[in-house]
Amino acid sequence: MINxxxxxxxxxxxxxxxxxxxQKSQFEANAYLKASRAISSMQEDLETIYEKGGKxxxxxxPGIGKGIADKIVEYINSGSIQKYEDxxxxxxxxxxxxxxxxxxxxxxxxxxxxxxGITNVEELRNAILNHKVRGIPGFGEKSENQLxxxxxxxxRVSERIPIWKAYPEALxxxxxxxxxxxALIVEIAGSTRRMKETIGDIDILAASExxxxxxxxxxxxxxxxxxxxxxxxxxTVSLKIGTTCDLRIVSKESFGAAMQYFTGSKDHNIxxxxxxxxxGMKLNEYGLFSGDKNIVSGMPEEKVYETLDLxxxxxxxxxxxxxxxxxxxxxxxxxxxxxxxxGDMFSKMDVSNIKNITGISYVFVxxxxxxxxxxxxxxxxxxxxxxxxxxxxxxDCSKLNAVSELKSASxxxxxxxxxxxxxxxxxxxxxxxxxLSKSGIIVLINSSDVRPTSDFLYxxxxxxxxxxxxxxxxxxxxxxxxxxxxxITRRAWIEKNRIINTLDANxxxxxxxxxx
DNA sequence: GCCGTTTTCGGCCCGACTGTTTTCAGTCG
Numbered sequence: 001m002i003n004x005x006x007x008x009x010x011x012x013x014x015x016x017x018x019x020x021x022x023q024k025s026q027f028e029a030n031a032y033l034k035a036s037r038a039i040s041s042m043q044e045d046l047e048t049i050y051e052k053g054g055k056x057x058x059x060x061x062p063g064i065g066k067g068i069a070d071k072i073v074e075y076i077n078s079g080s081i082q083k084y085e086d087x088x089x090x091x092x093x094x095x096x097x098x099x100x101x102x103x104x105x106x107x108x109x110x111x112x113x114x115x116x117g118i119t120n121v122e123e124l125r126n127a128i129l130n131h132k133v134r135g136i137p138g139f140g141e142k143s144e145n146q147l148x149x150x151x152x153x154x155x156r157v158s159e160r161i162p163i164w165k166a167y168p169e170a171l172x173x174x175x176x177x178x179x180x181x182x183a184l185i186v187e188i189a190g191s192t193r194r195m196k197e198t199i200g201d202i203d204i205l206a207a208s209e210x211x212x213x214x215x216x217x218x219x220x221x222x223x224x225x226x227x228x229x230x231x232x233x234x235x236t237v238s239l240k241i242g243t244t245c246d247l248r249i250v251s252k253e254s255f256g257a258a259m260q261y262f263t264g265s266k267d268h269n270i271x272x273x274x275x276x277x278x279x280g281m282k283l284n285e286y287g288l289f290s291g292d293k294n295i296v297s298g299m300p301e302e303k304v305y306e307t308l309d310l311x312x313x314x315x316x317x318x319x320x321x322x323x324x325x326x327x328x329x330x331x332x333x334x335x336x337x338x339x340x341x342x343g344d345m346f347s348k349m350d351v352s353n354i355k356n357i358t359g360i361s362y363v364f365v366x367x368x369x370x371x372x373x374x375x376x377x378x379x380x381x382x383x384x385x386x387x388x389x390x391x392x393x394x395x396d397c398s399k400l401n402a403v404s405e406l407k408s409a410s411x412x413x414x415x416x417x418x419x420x421x422x423x424x425x426x427x428x429x430x431x432x433x434x435x436l437s438k439s440g441i442i443v444l445i446n447s448s449d450v451r452p453t454s455d456f457l458y459x460x461x462x463x464x465x466x467x468x469x470x471x472x473x474x475x476x477x478x479x480x481x482x483x484x485x486x487x488i489t490r491r492a493w494i495e496k497n498r499i500i501n502t503l504d505a506n507x508x509x510x511x512x513x514x515x516x
Numbered sequence: 517g518c519c520g521t522t523t524t525c526g527g528c529c530c531g532a533c534t535g536t537t538t539t540c541a542g543t544c545g
Binding site for chain 1: 517518519520521522527528529530531532533534535536537541542543544545
């Protein structure tokens with residue numbers, strides 16, 4: 001799998017082009033960054049795509065044109081890209097590490113390299129400690145101090161945190177801000193709202209008539225380890241859980257447009273803004289403007305899409321993967337709503353002693369250890385779990401040698417742990433699913449580990465299989481443990497009618513019976 | 517370097533914040 005290597009090289013090429021600093025190369029850099037993002041979120045191996053479909057197949061990937069396709073082919077054939085090697089000679093800078101330091105971008109790094117020969121974090125730290133950085137154009141005493149702090153922070157803060165950790169924290173912050181009394185509306189935005197499996201930072205959006213007071217409350221709240229920036233429209237803090245949190249404050253009139261804007265993704269927004277321009281309008285976080293008139297002022301987020309002649313696009317689909325085109329044709333997939341899941345297809349609860357079950361009317365409980373086990377269905381009656389007699393077979397794919405057992409088994413099979421094998425083997429799982437397609441196979445989503453990833457499920461969605469969502473938790477709840485699994489299916493464009501636990505208990509029992 | 521409901525040329529999202537600047541460039545999301 002060469003995707004991540006190529007994505008990294010393209011990202012570096014973009015930084016190198018920006019460091020070189022010519023006006024025109026800024027746009028070229030953006031093109032490389034966009035191609036890099038597209039490639040790193042792809043599950044299919046570029047090399048395989050090229051082997052099967054040649055250069056045309058590469059050109060069909062959005063963001064990849066003739067120039068970049070040639071670079072990919074060059075890498076496949078020779079293991080390197082000449083343009084990258086040439087640029088790297090000019091600026092032998094470790095951009096990937098240095099860019100993680102807040103406040104440093106390609107331009108400043110180029111200046112630091114030319115003035116002081118700095119190529120990595122250690123050299124930067126030494127230069128700061130010897131006060132060599134102050135005095136360089138664009139740097140002063142303040143930036144030296146700030147950079148030193150940010151180096152430490154970059155080393156401390158982990159890359160991205162999982163959604164199951166970010167979401168409760170985001171909810172806590174939302175509730176806290178609401179409790180201050182200074183906010184009219186508070187909502188979670190950004191990748192947390194899009195239910196991305198990993199979160200780079202938490203974005204919160206508020207409407208307020210007292211922005212200064214609300215910002216004060218925000219930066220001094222529990223869980224903040226340091227303040228990165230503070231203004232009356234935008235502030236950023238570093239959180240103890242190992243990520244940062246942005247609070248943006250807008251007026252009530254702008255809230256709908258702002259929700260759209262701050263939910264992202266970046267590529268989705270760029271395409272949406274271009275569409276607005278094409279229709280003679282302008283879209284930003286304050287509204288959708290026709291001339292000077294804000295035509296969605298005070299309206300909910302849905303109005304932005306409606307005004308652009310699009311069906312409403314749920315946050316989980318906003319990744320510029322064709323959702324805008326589909327919305328224009330009113331052909332978006334009908335994905336499941338969070339409240340529409342009726343049961344838990346893989347629960348770890350103790351059925352002899354049930355505690356809290358909210359919004360769940362049945363559970364399937366594991367009966368043993370082996371790679372192929374029976375899950376038994378229970379419903380609830382007056383605080384008691386009742387065994388129904390229905391069951392389903394589940395195969396642990398991390399024990400793939402058990403495929404032979406699969407052949408001898410009959411009836412409906414659920415596959416789980418399907419991506420615990422690492423990347424080369426994921427091709428094996430794909431083959432397996434392709435082969436079992438149309439035979440009533442079910443892919444089970446692990447809502448606790450948030451896997452398989454939505455990208456993987458998205459790439460498999462063309463095959464004929466059903467999907468089930470399991471909490472893998474001892475406390476199944478629609479709002480809590482089940483939520484992230486539901487999010488995966490939404491991000492993966494899986495239609496609601498493919499998810500078997502949207503059926504109520506009776507319907508599911510007859511489904512299982514008819515499939516035996 | 518990519519891309520096309522105006523287009524195969526000429527555009528390319530856009531505003532907030534910071535620090536070092538006397539009016540702005542760089543960074544960030």
